[in-house]
Amino acid sequence: MFQSNMFESHHMFDMTHKTSESDLVKVRDEDYETETMEAPSGEEDQDPNQRPKKKRYHRHTQHQIQEMEAFFKECPHPDDKQRKELSRELGLEPLQVKFWFQNKRTQMKAQHERHENAILKAENEKLRAENNRYKEALSNTACPNCGGPAALGEMSFDEQHLRIENARLREEIDRISGIAAKYVGKPLSSFSSLSSHLHSRSLDLGASNFGAQSGFVGEMYGAGELLRSVSAPTEGDKPMIVELAVAAMEELIRMAQAGEPLWVTGENCTDMLNEDEYLSTFPRGIGPKPLGLRSEASRESAVVIMNHTNLIEILMDVNQWSSVFCGIVSRAITLEVLSTGVAGNYNGALQVMTAEFQVPSPLVPTRENYFARYCKQHTDGTWAVVDVSLDNLRPAPMSKCRRRPSGCLIQELPNGYSKVIWVEHVEVDDRAVHNIYRPLVNSGLAFGAKRWVATLDRQCERLASSMASNIPAGNLCVITSTEGRKSMLKLAERMVTSFCTGVGASTTHAWTTLSATGSDDVRVMTRKSMDDPGRPPGIVLSAATSFWIPVPPKRVFDFLRDENSRSEWDILSNGGLVQEMAHIANGRDPGNCVSLLRVNSANSSQSNMLILQESCTDATGSYVIYAPVDIVAMNVVLGGGDPDYVALLPSGFAILPDGPVGLGGGGILEIGSGGSLITVAFQILVDSVPTAKLSLGSVATVNSLIKCTVERIKAAVMCDSA
Numbered sequence: 001m002f003q004s005n006m007f008e009s010h011h012m013f014d015m016t017h018k019t020s021e022s023d024l025v026k027v028r029d030e031d032y033e034t035e036t037m038e039a040p041s042g043e044e045d046q047d048p049n050q051r052p053k054k055k056r057y058h059r060h061t062q063h064q065i066q067e068m069e070a071f072f073k074e075c076p077h078p079d080d081k082q083r084k085e086l087s088r089e090l091g092l093e094p095l096q097v098k099f100w101f102q103n104k105r106t107q108m109k110a111q112h113e114r115h116e117n118a119i120l121k122a123e124n125e126k127l128r129a130e131n132n133r134y135k136e137a138l139s140n141t142a143c144p145n146c147g148g149p150a151a152l153g154e155m156s157f158d159e160q161h162l163r164i165e166n167a168r169l170r171e172e173i174d175r176i177s178g179i180a181a182k183y184v185g186k187p188l189s190s191f192s193s194l195s196s197h198l199h200s201r202s203l204d205l206g207a208s209n210f211g212a213q214s215g216f217v218g219e220m221y222g223a224g225e226l227l228r229s230v231s232a233p234t235e236g237d238k239p240m241i242v243e244l245a246v247a248a249m250e251e252l253i254r255m256a257q258a259g260e261p262l263w264v265t266g267e268n269c270t271d272m273l274n275e276d277e278y279l280s281t282f283p284r285g286i287g288p289k290p291l292g293l294r295s296e297a298s299r300e301s302a303v304v305i306m307n308h309t310n311l312i313e314i315l316m317d318v319n320q321w322s323s324v325f326c327g328i329v330s331r332a333i334t335l336e337v338l339s340t341g342v343a344g345n346y347n348g349a350l351q352v353m354t355a356e357f358q359v360p361s362p363l364v365p366t367r368e369n370y371f372a373r374y375c376k377q378h379t380d381g382t383w384a385v386v387d388v389s390l391d392n393l394r395p396a397p398m399s400k401c402r403r404r405p406s407g408c409l410i411q412e413l414p415n416g417y418s419k420v421i422w423v424e425h426v427e428v429d430d431r432a433v434h435n436i437y438r439p440l441v442n443s444g445l446a447f448g449a450k451r452w453v454a455t456l457d458r459q460c461e462r463l464a465s466s467m468a469s470n471i472p473a474g475n476l477c478v479i480t481s482t483e484g485r486k487s488m489l490k491l492a493e494r495m496v497t498s499f500c501t502g503v504g505a506s507t508t509h510a511w512t513t514l515s516a517t518g519s520d521d522v523r524v525m526t527r528k529s530m531d532d533p534g535r536p537p538g539i540v541l542s543a544a545t546s547f548w549i550p551v552p553p554k555r556v557f558d559f560l561r562d563e564n565s566r567s568e569w570d571i572l573s574n575g576g577l578v579q580e581m582a583h584i585a586n587g588r589d590p591g592n593c594v595s596l597l598r599v600n601s602a603n604s605s606q607s608n609m610l611i612l613q614e615s616c617t618d619a620t621g622s623y624v625i626y627a628p629v630d631i632v633a634m635n636v637v638l639g640g641g642d643p644d645y646v647a648l649l650p651s652g653f654a655i656l657p658d659g660p661v662g663l664g665g666g667g668i669l670e671i672g673s674g675g676s677l678i679t680v681a682f683q684i685l686v687d688s689v690p691t692a693k694l695s696l697g698s699v700a701t702v703n704s705l706i707k708c709t710v711e712r713i714k715a716a717v718m719c720d721s722a
Contacts (some may be wrong), residue, residue, distance in 0.1 A: 060100070063090075064092065067089070068086070068100055072104055078101060124173065131173060134162055134165060137162060231672050238288075242338070244390070246374075249384060249405075254281075255425070261274055262278060266298070266660075270445075271298060273295070273299075275295055283326045286388060292426065293428055294429070296425075297404075297423075299421065299424075300448075301419065302454075306418055306420045306463070311420070312346050312383055312410065315375070316346045323493075325456075326496065326500045327358075328452065330504050332354070332356070333355075335352045348376060349374070352371075356369075357369070357498075358442075359441075360656070361503070361504065361546040361656075363433070363436070367401040367447065369401055370399075371388055371390055374386050382410065383410045384407065401426055402427045404426065405425060408452075420453060422452050436658070437546075439659035439660075446656075451620040455617050458618045461587030461592065465587060466486055471528070484638045486592060487641060488612075494644075494648065495612060495627050522543055524541060525542045525545070526539060526541055528691075536685050539690075539694055540649060540684065541683070542685070544704065545676055545706055545707075546678065546679040549714060551668070552676065553621070553656065557655050561613070563595070574599075574608075578599055579598050583596075586614075594614065596611070596638075597626075609628055610634055611629070620656070620657075621654065621657070622656075625650055625651070625652035627647070627648045634646070649683040649685060651683055652682055653678060653679065654678070655676055659671070686702075
């Protein structure tokens with residue numbers, strides 16, 4: 001979002017790839033020539049034996065090249081009007097300008113592909129060399145007793161380990177070869193089985209349901225490590241998985257429908273489990289609770305504006321599930337589908353999955369689960385989806401989080417509504433949670449049923465809003481165009497998903513955590529972006545920090561989302577007036593909306609800056625997420641154009657209660673008495689060249705920026721509170 005020279009830059013990020021002088025020398029003159037055809041008059045009367053005249057090339061002048069290079073840095077994709085204006089200034093034909101820009105874009109893309117191909121080839125050769133060394137070591141193995149060739153049954157532990165490592169390396173070579181094949185044109189081999197899972201696209205809010213979205217949080221941001229670390233179940237495991245799933249379904253139904261004494265009302269008005277009663281009611285389950293783990297169980301119900309068919313599809317399609325619950329699910333993948341259910345629906349569907357759950361703060365460790373998900377329609381017409389951990393099926397280190405039967409019951413209601421009863425029941429080691437988040441986690445709000453249901457309810461309202469067609473045009477800021485609303489909501493959704501992947505404690509995404517940032521309370525990560533139309537190319541820093549403030553969450557949320565108070569904390573606005581240009585309501589709460597803001601800064605170089613912002617709130621937390629956007633690109637989006645090519649670097653805030661909701665009537669004196677837990681996260685482009693080296697000065701600038709923003713927020717909100 002910010003650059004290291006943010007106070008002088010004309011634009012928020014540079015979309016060009018810088019080329020060194022040595023690269024410029026290698027560029028052929030033909031790249032700066034435009035071919036024209038010399039066509040004689042009266043072509044029909046030509047002698048058929050006469051050879052056609054050769055193509056004539058027009059060599060551009062140095063001045064023309066310099067002007068077009070400068071324009072390319074500002075706008076690699078000029079429209080017709082811009083090409084005509086440029087051709088008039090340079091004395092060229094618009095078609096010549098068009099061809100020059102096409103050639104230039106092709107040249108830049110080829111440079112990137114050659115560079116990445118070279119990296120992949122080097123890595124491939126390194127792996128092949130290691131593989132050959134292991135093969136040679138295995139071929140020369142000898143029996144320690146007789147000195148002869150070792151038989152398979154006589155191999156030592158070290159030799160068996162070498163065979164396992166050799167197999168892993170072979171898989172790694174196949175994977176790298178598959179990636180390299182994309183650039184050298186060779187057919188894919190073993191990688192082809194994964195390619196269908198790694199296609200990434202945004203959730204289409206324009207469909208009658210959440211759509212068959214093919215990319216999800218885990219796949220877009222590094223689920224490859226997860227895929228290699230957890231394998232699919234063996235044939236011997238499958239009967240046990242089926243048995244566990246059936247028993248878990250029965251337990252979930254009973255827990256969802258039971259009352260006291262199994263469930264008691266908790267301090268945050270959520271049903272909490274009576275553990276002693278649970279153990280006597282369900283004596284078997286998945287085994288006793290391991291030492292060091294704490295039980296955490298809750299139940300919540302709500303009526304949501306979505307039919308049961310679409311709800312089931314969201315829960316059973318890992319892509320849609322990860323997208324709808326992107327604030328909770330930081331990564332997820334389906335390892336194997338054991339049953340697809342009855343033809344036409346998910347009744348009887350059973351799949352093995354792995355997922356990682358998060359709270360939007362780097363101070364709360366994520367929770368990883370390996371589990372089976374089972375869907376079933378019952379005789380009374382209700383549907384149920386249940387999860388149950390499969391950790392006992394494989395020898396592994398003791399899990400820090402185990403999922404007892406958890407899930408939801410869905411009952412169809414008239415007019416497209418559904419009643420959802422959600423049960424969350426886990427056993428977890430949460431001793432690594434930071435002290436300021438401990439009251440929230442212990443209350444069950446951080447990972448409990450109330451948060452899942454509140455998120456689902458808010459997302460269902462968001463979808464219903466995107467489908468609305470009778471939008472009143474009373475307010476000039478309201479977007480009434482159906483296509484424009486869909487495109488803008490789709491862009492905002494991608495912005496929120498990108499923000500959530502960089503704000504939590506997960507380290508499995510494409511980010512690399514920097515060990516020495518010069519600050520203990522700010523986590524800084526870096527990522528290199530290349531050839532991604534949805535992100536500006538270059539080196540991006542992500543900085544996040546969390547802090548407590550003795551102010552109610554609603555007051556903090558209203559302050560941060562209000563464009564009139566933005567200049568009090570946003571260094572980017574530089575004290576300028578912020579105006580709302582466009583607005584889309586996302587639900588019943590006025591805080592749930594997507595806005596397009598314009599910053600009228602005193603600095604004329606920032607007069608064209610627009611900010612896309614989404615704010616959302618529910619009973620368990622709030623978000624204010626924003627990203628600077630290009631004015632030309634946003635005009636395309638508002639006209640209903642494809643938003644996937646708008647580059648975004650999201651930043652923003654996650655605001656959570658510091659403990660059970662409803663406390664703090666006697667004043668906010670300490671953590672857990674009604675204050676707010678705020679996480680601030682920035683994504684900043686520090687260099688537009690992906691191959692550049694990260695400087696310590698950039699990290700220091702990011703640290704300083706985020707700390708300054710925190711101090712401004714504290715001062716402004718505490719002043720208003722007083």
